[in-house]
Amino acid sequence: MIPAKIDSNSIAPIRERDVESIIDWFDQHKQSFYLLGLSYLSNQQQMEELFYQTIIKVHKQLPRFKRDTSFETWVTSIFIHIYRELSYDRSLLARVETEPRQDFFKALDCLKENEKDAVVLTYVKGMSKEEVAHLLQVSENKIKGILFSGIQSLRIEMGYGPTFNGCKEYHKDYINYLERTLDRPRKIDFEKHLYHCQDCQEDLASFQDVMLTMLNLPDRLEDFHVPVDFIENLEARLAEKEKHRQKRNKKRIRKGFVFAGIFVLLIGIDFFTGAFSNLYYNWTEKNQELRAFLQHDLGERLNLEDESDGVKIKIKGTIADEVQTLVFYEIEDTKKDSQYMMDNFDGVFVENQHEIMDGEGYQGFYPPDLESDMNKEEKNVYHGKISLQPINTDNGTIKLQISKLQKIISDSAEQNGGMGFQIMGDKIGKWTFEIPVTKKPSVEYALKGETQVEGIPVRFDKLTIAPTATVLHYDINMEQPNKQIDNLNFNHLQVNDKKVKVDLYARSFFDTQLDVNWISYQRHFSPLFGEKPKEVNVQLESAQLTFDDHHIIELDSSKDYPQTFEYAGSTISIDKVEAGQPAKVVISDHGIENRAYETLHFQIFGEDENAINSMEMYTEGVLMDKNGVVYDYNKNPVIYEEIEQPRHFITVLSVELQNDRTGEKVNPKRLEIYGYNAIKYLDDLVKISLK
Incomplete structure (x- = not known):
C-alpha cells in the first residue's frame, strides 16, 4: 500500500510497473473510493466508467505528481474531476437504468455542489478539513461554513423540518463546539448563551443529531460492498485499451520512418543555412x-x-x-x-x-x-x-x-x-x-531622461525588454499642491530604429517610492525580439489630470430654478433642487467648447450633514475628439475605437439623495465642489539616454 505521504522511493515501483500497479493501488483502496462514488452515482456501470477513466488519468499524469500533498488526496481530486466530466455528459448517464437510491444518498443529492463535495469528502471519505480545503481550493474557515450550510440542508431533507430559530451570530461555532475544538473563551460565552436561549438549544440539538449521523457514516456504510467482479472488469477494459494502443503505435512507426528521412535532411539544411526553424514553424x-x-x-x-x-x-x-x-x-x-x-x-x-x-x-x-x-x-x-x-x-x-x-x-x-x-x-x-x-530571461537597462507635463516633472529610469512585453518604468512628481497626473498616455516607444506600439489594455500599476514625492508607474509596449538599446525615444499622447479647485454653492429648494454660477471658467446651471425622499438635484453645462473640465468631484449636503447616506447619479454627455468633432452617444451609436483621442464631457448630472436610515425627507442645502478632471493633449517626443 502507498502511504499517505509518498516519497521518490515509494512511487518508483508504480512508475516501473506502469498501469498494473495503479490498479493494485485502487484494489487496496476500492472500498473508500466506491463509497465516494456511490455518493454521486447510482449504478455499477456508471461507477465502472468513473474508476476506468480515473485510472487512465492517474496513469497519464503520474509523472507530474508532486509530493506537496498526499497521493490519496491527489487521486481523490482526479476522481471528483472525472465524475464532474461524466455528469456533464448526460448521454453517458442516460445509457443505463438508475438503481434505487438509499434515503441518505437521496438527501445528499439535494445539496448544492460545494456543500455535497465538502460533506462527502469530510464524512464519507474521512478526509481532514485541511485536506478538503486544499482539494476544493478554499480556506479551512470557508470549508467549515460550507459544512454548516450542508448539514443545515441535510437536516431539512432528513425530515427535521425547515424552521429553526437559532441565533445566527453563533452558527459559526456549532461545528467547532460539537467537535470540541472551540477555544475556551468562546466556548464559555457560547455555553452561557445556550443556557438562556431556548431557540439555540433546539437548533443545536437537531444540528447535533445530523452531524452525529454524518460522523457515524463510515460504520454505517460498511454494508455497501464492492461487487466481486468490479476490479476484474476494469482490468479487462484496460488490457483491451492497451492492445489497441500498441496496434496504433506500429502503424505510426511505419509512417515515421518516411518522415524521419525528410526530417534528417531538413536538419542538415538547418545546420548549414539556419533556415529550418523558420520553415518548420511556418508549416506547423x-x-x-x-x-x-x-x-x-x-x-x-x-x-x-x-x-x-x-x-x-x-x-x-x-x-x-x-x-x-x-x-x-x-x-x-x-x-x-x-x-x-x-x-x-x-x-x-x-x-x-x-x-x-x-x-x-x-x-x-x-x-x-x-x-x-x-x-x-x-x-x-x-x-x-x-x-x-x-x-x-x-x-x-x-x-x-x-x-x-x-x-x-x-x-x-x-x-x-x-x-x-x-x-x-x-x-x-x-x-x-x-x-x-x-521562465525566459529579461534584460533591464537603466535610463536617464526627464520632461515636464503641465509643469509636473516626469522622469524615466528603466527599460525592461522581456519576451512578452517591453516595459517602460517612469516616475511622476506629486509635489504640486493643486494638480496631479492620474495617467500618462503614450503613442509609441522607439528603440534604435524600431517602433513598438503601446498596449492599450495593459494596466499602469504603481507603487510609492522611498521618496514620497514621487510615484512609480509602468507602461507596456509590444515585444522587442533581441534588440539591444542604443537610442530610446518615447512619444507622449495625452495626460489625464486632476485639479483641486474648492467651491461651495448654497442650495434652497424653496427658490426658483434654474440658477447659474461660475466655475473653472464655465457657467454652470443648477436646473432643479427638490426636497423629498428621494431629493433631486439636476446640474447642467452644455457649453463644451474650450471647457476646462470634463467631470466634477462634488458632494451634496442636507440640513443634517449625516442624514444623506445614499446618492445615485444619472449622466448625459458627449465625446469630443482631438480635432473638436462632437459625438452625442445618447442619441446615436458611437464607434469609440475610431474616435481620435476622445474626451468625455458630462453635460447633465441628475442626482437623487436618500436617507435610508430613517426614511425621512432630505432637504439639499449645499453643493460642495472639490475639483475636476481633464485630459490635456500632448505631442512631445522625449529623448532618453542610457546610463
Whole structure:
C-alpha cells in the first residue's frame, strides 16, 4: 500500500510497473473510493466508467505528481474531476437504468455542489478539513461554513423540518463546539448563551443529531460492498485499451520512418543555412504571434487537450518571463458552429497559484480578435491567448482549471460600442491542464531622461525588454499642491530604429517610492525580439489630470430654478433642487467648447450633514475628439475605437439623495465642489539616454 505521504522511493515501483500497479493501488483502496462514488452515482456501470477513466488519468499524469500533498488526496481530486466530466455528459448517464437510491444518498443529492463535495469528502471519505480545503481550493474557515450550510440542508431533507430559530451570530461555532475544538473563551460565552436561549438549544440539538449521523457514516456504510467482479472488469477494459494502443503505435512507426528521412535532411539544411526553424514553424503553426515567439526560441510549443460537453480546448504554447505568463489556446466546438474564448478573470483558475506564481505580478487582458485570418477560417474554432501572473521559479507546472468559457460572435461595431464583438452567454464545463513552463530571461537597462507635463516633472529610469512585453518604468512628481497626473498616455516607444506600439489594455500599476514625492508607474509596449538599446525615444499622447479647485454653492429648494454660477471658467446651471425622499438635484453645462473640465468631484449636503447616506447619479454627455468633432452617444451609436483621442464631457448630472436610515425627507442645502478632471493633449517626443 502507498502511504499517505509518498516519497521518490515509494512511487518508483508504480512508475516501473506502469498501469498494473495503479490498479493494485485502487484494489487496496476500492472500498473508500466506491463509497465516494456511490455518493454521486447510482449504478455499477456508471461507477465502472468513473474508476476506468480515473485510472487512465492517474496513469497519464503520474509523472507530474508532486509530493506537496498526499497521493490519496491527489487521486481523490482526479476522481471528483472525472465524475464532474461524466455528469456533464448526460448521454453517458442516460445509457443505463438508475438503481434505487438509499434515503441518505437521496438527501445528499439535494445539496448544492460545494456543500455535497465538502460533506462527502469530510464524512464519507474521512478526509481532514485541511485536506478538503486544499482539494476544493478554499480556506479551512470557508470549508467549515460550507459544512454548516450542508448539514443545515441535510437536516431539512432528513425530515427535521425547515424552521429553526437559532441565533445566527453563533452558527459559526456549532461545528467547532460539537467537535470540541472551540477555544475556551468562546466556548464559555457560547455555553452561557445556550443556557438562556431556548431557540439555540433546539437548533443545536437537531444540528447535533445530523452531524452525529454524518460522523457515524463510515460504520454505517460498511454494508455497501464492492461487487466481486468490479476490479476484474476494469482490468479487462484496460488490457483491451492497451492492445489497441500498441496496434496504433506500429502503424505510426511505419509512417515515421518516411518522415524521419525528410526530417534528417531538413536538419542538415538547418545546420548549414539556419533556415529550418523558420520553415518548420511556418508549416506547423498558423498563429503568427505564437510562431514569432517559437522562431526566436522564446516559448514552448505544446499540444495539451481536454474536452467537456463537446467543447475541446487545446493548449498550443506558453511564454513565461518576469512580466507575465502567456498561454496560447485553441477552442473547438465539436457539436455546433460556435466560437468560445477564455476570460482569465472569470472561469479560469490556477490551482497552484500560491505555490508557483507571483501573487503581486501583472496579469493582462487581451480582447478577442475575430478579424484575424485564422479566426475566420472555421466557424467553430477560435484561437486566442490569456495572460497569467509570472511564475516565481525558473520552471514548473501550472495546474490550470477552466470552468467557464464565453461565447463570442462578430458584431457591427456601431451596435457594440466599437468593440466589434459581443459576448453571447457562458459555456459551463470542466477542463483541466498541467502546463509545463520555463521562465525566459529579461534584460533591464537603466535610463536617464526627464520632461515636464503641465509643469509636473516626469522622469524615466528603466527599460525592461522581456519576451512578452517591453516595459517602460517612469516616475511622476506629486509635489504640486493643486494638480496631479492620474495617467500618462503614450503613442509609441522607439528603440534604435524600431517602433513598438503601446498596449492599450495593459494596466499602469504603481507603487510609492522611498521618496514620497514621487510615484512609480509602468507602461507596456509590444515585444522587442533581441534588440539591444542604443537610442530610446518615447512619444507622449495625452495626460489625464486632476485639479483641486474648492467651491461651495448654497442650495434652497424653496427658490426658483434654474440658477447659474461660475466655475473653472464655465457657467454652470443648477436646473432643479427638490426636497423629498428621494431629493433631486439636476446640474447642467452644455457649453463644451474650450471647457476646462470634463467631470466634477462634488458632494451634496442636507440640513443634517449625516442624514444623506445614499446618492445615485444619472449622466448625459458627449465625446469630443482631438480635432473638436462632437459625438452625442445618447442619441446615436458611437464607434469609440475610431474616435481620435476622445474626451468625455458630462453635460447633465441628475442626482437623487436618500436617507435610508430613517426614511425621512432630505432637504439639499449645499453643493460642495472639490475639483475636476481633464485630459490635456500632448505631442512631445522625449529623448532618453542610457546610463
